[in-house]
Amino acid sequence: MTKDKNASDEPVTAFEEALKSQANKLMSLVNSGDLSGALAIISELNETRDRTLYVEVGRLTRTLHESIRNFHIDAANSASSANKEELSKIEDASDRLAYVVDMTNKAANKTLDLVEETMPIASDLSAEAEALKNEWGRLKRKEMKPDEFRALTSRMDVFLEQLCTDSNKVYRNLSDILLAQDFQDLTGQVINRVTGLVKEVEDNLVHLVRMAGKVDQITGTVHETEQQQSGIEGEGPQLKAEQREDVVSGQDDVDDLLSSLGF
Amino acid sequence: MNKDMKILVVDDFSTMRRIIKNLLRDLGFTNTDEADDGNSALPMLQTGKYDFLVTDWNMPGMTGIDLLRNVRADENLKSLPVLMVTAEAKRDQIVAAAQAGVNGYVVKPFTAAVLKEKIEKIFERIDS
Numbered sequence: 001m002t003k004d005k006n007a008s009d010e011p012v013t014a015f016e017e018a019l020k021s022q023a024n025k026l027m028s029l030v031n032s033g034d035l036s037g038a039l040a041i042i043s044e045l046n047e048t049r050d051r052t053l054y055v056e057v058g059r060l061t062r063t064l065h066e067s068i069r070n071f072h073i074d075a076a077n078s079a080s081s082a083n084k085e086e087l088s089k090i091e092d093a094s095d096r097l098a099y100v101v102d103m104t105n106k107a108a109n110k111t112l113d114l115v116e117e118t119m120p121i122a123s124d125l126s127a128e129a130e131a132l133k134n135e136w137g138r139l140k141r142k143e144m145k146p147d148e149f150r151a152l153t154s155r156m157d158v159f160l161e162q163l164c165t166d167s168n169k170v171y172r173n174l175s176d177i178l179l180a181q182d183f184q185d186l187t188g189q190v191i192n193r194v195t196g197l198v199k200e201v202e203d204n205l206v207h208l209v210r211m212a213g214k215v216d217q218i219t220g221t222v223h224e225t226e227q228q229q230s231g232i233e234g235e236g237p238q239l240k241a242e243q244r245e246d247v248v249s250g251q252d253d254v255d256d257l258l259s260s261l262g263f
Numbered sequence: 264m265n266k267d268m269k270i271l272v273v274d275d276f277s278t279m280r281r282i283i284k285n286l287l288r289d290l291g292f293t294n295t296d297e298a299d300d301g302n303s304a305l306p307m308l309q310t311g312k313y314d315f316l317v318t319d320w321n322m323p324g325m326t327g328i329d330l331l332r333n334v335r336a337d338e339n340l341k342s343l344p345v346l347m348v349t350a351e352a353k354r355d356q357i358v359a360a361a362q363a364g365v366n367g368y369v370v371k372p373f374t375a376a377v378l379k380e381k382i383e384k385i386f387e388r389i390d391s
Contacts, residue, residue: 108278116285232328232359234321237350237371248352251377254368257354261361 015052015218019045053218060211067204090201093194100187107183114173114180121166128159264386266291268314273297273304273330274348275322283317283348286375290382301325305333308340315382320349320356328356328363335364344385348373 022041029038071089135152138144144152216223241247248254270292274280280297287295296311298304300322308316316334320327327347334340346367347360357368366388367381 105278109281112278112281112285116281119285232356234326234328234349234351235353235356236321238352241352246354248354248357248370251370251373254352254357254370257357258361258368261358263361 015048018048049218053215056211056214056218060208060215063208063211067208070204071201089197093197096190096194100190103183103187107180110180111177114177118170118173121170125163125166128162132156132159264383264390265314267294268292269312270295270315270317271298271304271307271311271313273300273316273318273322273327275299275319279319283378286378287317289375290379301327301330301333304330308334308343309337313343315385316343316345317348318345320347320351320360328360331360331363331365344389346381346385348378 022045026038026041029035029041132152132155135144135155139149139152215221238244238247242249248257270287272280272283272287272295274283274297277297277299280299284295284297287293296307296313298307301318302324304316304318305325307313316330318327318330325333327349331345331347334343334345344366345364346369347365348369348371350371351357352370360368366385369377369381
């Protein structure tokens with residue numbers, strides 16, 4: 001790409017050199033009153049400029065075509081294409097990201113299902129253990145009548161039986177929760193591929209913009225820079241929050257900010 | 264704090280709604296409903312006699328900040344306590360939420376303890 005860049009610098013530089021060398025000549029011709037000679041130089045300069053422009057526009061168009069071919073962007077075919085191989089890279093990336101959303105959604109729901117199933121088991125066991133602990137204390141302090149003791153024994157039987165089944169169930173659910181985290185490996189790989197594509201697209205776009213800049217230079221086009229929109233919009237999670245002044249780094253920061261506002 | 268109070272949880276992600284509902288249930292609040300954005304939440308609030316609103320910020324349709332503004336502009340809802348639970352972490356946004364009349368602001372990712380503390384603080388102020 002570096003070689004490419006140097007090559008594409010050439011015509012502009014040649015044009016600039018021609019412009020510089022002819023400018024002095026033009027000046028002296030105008031000063032000496034040779035208008036037809038001066039006009040000949042102007043039209044010569046115009047020709048060089050046009051030629052350079054054609055070369056640059058040609059380059060830009062070719063690079064644009066190449067980029068489009070590289071990413072298999074084909075507006076006419078992509079929608080109806082039956083051949084999956086022909087799928088555009090961008091479309092493929094969107095599909096891949098949709099897959100990530102789907103996988104993480106399934107994993108989160110599966111984990112939540114298992115947690116919601118396990119929590120009542122744990123709290124029931126804890127409640128019954130608490131009750132039995134109190135009864136056991138009464139037994140040890142010899143506060144228990146024989147029929148109460150018999151009731152405690154059978155209650156203990158039931159509890160131990162329940163404990164065996166339930167602790168197995170809790171163990172199985174925890175191990176299923178563990179397995180439900182396997183999405184990380186798969187989604188990680190997919191996201192890394194998409195990140196690679198985004199980088200590639202960015203490089204290509206930067207290259208295109210650089211080439212288009214040369215055309216702007218020759219034609220003397222100046223682009224207005226868009227003003228940044230201000231307003232309060234949702235942006236989602238902030239990255240590198242700890243390095244930024246305008247973003248809070250955690251709940252403590254939020255609390256400090258709110259209390260400074262009188263909350 | 265009345266544990267039977269009716270709570271509406273608004274978030275566009277069903278998993279986040281489930282997590283918040285579970286945390287609320289652990290805190291003893293079982294009377295909870297869900298909505299997936301401001302547009303579906305607002306009519307529910309207007310007819311459902313809710314005591315507390317927990318909302319995300321960034322949602323398609325009507326966002327949480329717009330839902331908050333609509334709530335404060337509604338004669339029957341203007342004093343409804345609102346807790347924002349969101350990933351939005353810019354200082355400007357938090358100030359804007361405060362100006363719009365939010366009662367509490369929790370940034371994601373959050374813990375059960377933070378959610379509990381903020382809810383208790385909101386109702387301490389209201390009850391006092």
